[in-house]
Amino acid sequence: MLNFNFYNPTRIVFGSDTIKQLDQLVPAQARVLILFGGESARKNGTLDEVRQALGNRDVREFGGIEPNPSYETLMRAVEEVRTEKVDFLLAVGGGSVIDGTKFVAAAIDYPNDPWEILQSFGQHIEKAMPFGSVLTLPATGSEMNKASVITRKATQEKLPFMSEKVFPEFSILDPTKTYTLPPRQVANGVVDAYVHIMEQYLTYPADGMVQDRFAEGLLQTLIEIGPRVLAEPHDYELRANLMWAATLALNGLIGAGVPQDWSTHMIGHELTAAFDIDHARTLAVVLPSNLQLRREAKQGKLLQYAERVWGITEGSDAEKIDAAIVRTRQFFESLDIPTRLSDYKVTAGDIDGIISQLQQHGMTALGERQDVNLTLSRQILEASL
Amino acid sequence: MLNFNFYNPTRIVFGSDTIKQLDQLVPAQARVLILFGGESARKNGTLDEVRQALGNRDVREFGGIEPNPSYETLMRAVEEVRTEKVDFLLAVGGGSVIDGTKFVAAAIDYPNDPWEILQSFGQHIEKAMPFGSVLTLPATGSEMNKASVITRKATQEKLPFMSEKVFPEFSILDPTKTYTLPPRQVANGVVDAYVHIMEQYLTYPADGMVQDRFAEGLLQTLIEIGPRVLAEPHDYELRANLMWAATLALNGLIGAGVPQDWSTHMIGHELTAAFDIDHARTLAVVLPSNLQLRREAKQGKLLQYAERVWGITEGSDAEKIDAAIVRTRQFFESLDIPTRLSDYKVTAGDIDGIISQLQQHGMTALGERQDVNLTLSRQILEASL
Secondary structure, eight states: OOOEEEOOOOEEEESTTOGGGHHHHSOTTOEEEEEEOSTHHHHTSHHHHHHHHTTTSEEEEEOOOOSSOBHHHHHHHHHHHHHTTOOEEEEEESHHHHHHHHHHHHHTTOSSOTHHHHHTTTTTOOOOOOEEEEEOSOSSOGGGSSEEEEEEGGGTEEEEEEOGGGSOSEEEEOGGGGTTSOHHHHHHHHHHHHHHHHHHHSSOOOSOHHHHHHHHHHHHHHHHHHHHHHHOTTOHHHHHHHHHHHHHTTSSTTTTTSOOOOHHHHHHHHHHHHHOOOHHHHHHHHHHHHHHHTTTTTHHHHHHHHHHTTOOOSSOHHHHHHHHHHHHHHHHHHTTOOOSGGGGTOOGGGHHHHHHHHHHTTOSSBSTTSOBOHHHHHHHHHHTO | OOOEEEOOOOEEEESTTOGGGHHHHSOTTOEEEEEEOSTHHHHTSHHHHHHHHTTTSEEEEEOOOOSSOBHHHHHHHHHHHHHTTOOEEEEEESHHHHHHHHHHHHHTTOSSOTHHHHHTTTTTOOOOOOEEEEEOSOSSOGGGSSEEEEEEGGGTEEEEEEOGGGSOSEEEEOGGGGTTSOHHHHHHHHHHHHHHHHHHHSSOOOSOHHHHHHHHHHHHHHHHHHHHHHHOTTOHHHHHHHHHHHHHHTSSTTTTTSOOOOHHHHHHHHHHHHHOOOHHHHHHHHHHHHHHHTTTTTHHHHHHHHHHTTOOOSSOHHHHHHHHHHHHHHHHHHTTOOOSGGGGTOOGGGHHHHHHHHHHTTOSSBSTTSOBOHHHHHHHHHHTO
């Protein structure tokens, strides 16, 4: 096991009918800004429920945070916070809204140009405005972690930052709030969480016995509920388990003390940037061929994954690994998520462009051993066609 | 899944050579009181290492905290904190020292008689002195939770309290610090952690899919490493996995959103009180017969436990449950922990006394369904002879 530092002070308030607890969670005298995305939060009544729970507090709204939250939009929110003397932020939405709120919280009192937060990956943040979240879309884990990804439209840059100052103070997870999500978003959420786990689990054996068991348990849970959560959108238990699994997939716990990969994400990000493919779908495309191309380096963990997650015990090692990768792809497809670049109209002729983006962004030594160079990334993309 | 509120702000600093990080973790100007148990912390050099890491800070020591930490001893520590104007506490030891430090932290500014902290189970604690811990004995989970158990010698009372104010700010978990522990303490630690998990897992099915998988993963890990951790005391990976598993066994995570039992603990406490049997050993005695006597009410989870934790797939349901209980008992015995009351010289004639203690302490409706009454407790004890 590697040495690690685990810290996660976010309070999770989980269950049906929990939004009313906002009254205890938000300071009584707070001047609150609610941040949200599109108008669905208003239409489905969640915004009203939130405002009602906040009672007589001074509450403002800031809508229109995009799926890939933009620096430009968020700087308008920063301005509003300053003008209106807001002192508590409340994100109502999914990962993008929460990521955006983290940026606003950090930018308010940032002594330099706030874009520097992204350029320095958050390492100079010394304080942030307190904020909480009401999660409506299980997927990214942002509701219980210290990370955020922000896009600057003007320059087409998409950069992450991390800071212990931007853990949400609390996140309310009410599974009933996910009942009205479009199936596509739910399927994306399942795949996003699945690949978050794989990036932290499927590397090389490092004696993180508990971490492995937890990761396997989360994968098994997602496999068990994945197609059912789509077929039965109002099944409380299925939605509850998806919501809690997606949070635990990326709250720091299963990655503490073990190597991590993240090359599927980095290659996937370029596909989103170039072709506007949903983030989760890029992961579903890249992961199977990534595992296939690196099957030797990942052999130990692939065999463990085959046996413990998929129950594959027959055949040679090579056959077990083949079967595990096939089952992974089939799982994504069972959620109506296509897993080939061609399904998204990306062709062999597009690969040069993606490789040159990876190069521009310094993504030339990815993975748990930093051996995913541009040649290997090209092979992975070719195998994904 | 039940609604839940999960909050755990303790920072875990895990790994070899981490004690030196105390310099960053403890405020630079702090006046520190180190609390510890017996003299082993001094003899094996841990105390020196801690003092060295604390550098030029003003540091005092308070030793002699007992295995069942006593109110009387701890009130002397409270006095010392006041006299010496200490403003940071550092527990160096196992669960008893950390439990004791939690009490001291809460008692310092408690407006009423500090014993009232125990009488009200901690619910009136409004502030506590900040403290951290250096864990030397994996077992209780106190290093990452908000609970503590204190004994008042004068009146023979042993009471728990809980408060979010007494989470350690940080806990340093260095597996190498466990190398010199007596085998008996290590074995007790494995069983203590195992039964903590069982109390939160082996109840009735409640659709906590992730919680179940996590609990099963921890149990499997303990089963896998249990005898080896005794046979190979200097194996870093084994000690590291034991340490992290024991912490996660009782940090609130696997119990969030699911029913909990704790009847084995309550009956076990009386055995410790009456016959001075090590806490973990009382659990090893009570758990197998407790499961046996309540096998009908616990059938769903017992079958799941048999299959997922022990890999038992053959036979009738009754045979699978029998086999799982036998394997549990054998596991404890494989750690040189006897599992019968007679092994501890407790006889049928002693049971009346234990039952009357349970009655005196209000332990008349235990378990996840509050159906473990005195009659059932008696049957469990009789089956444990």
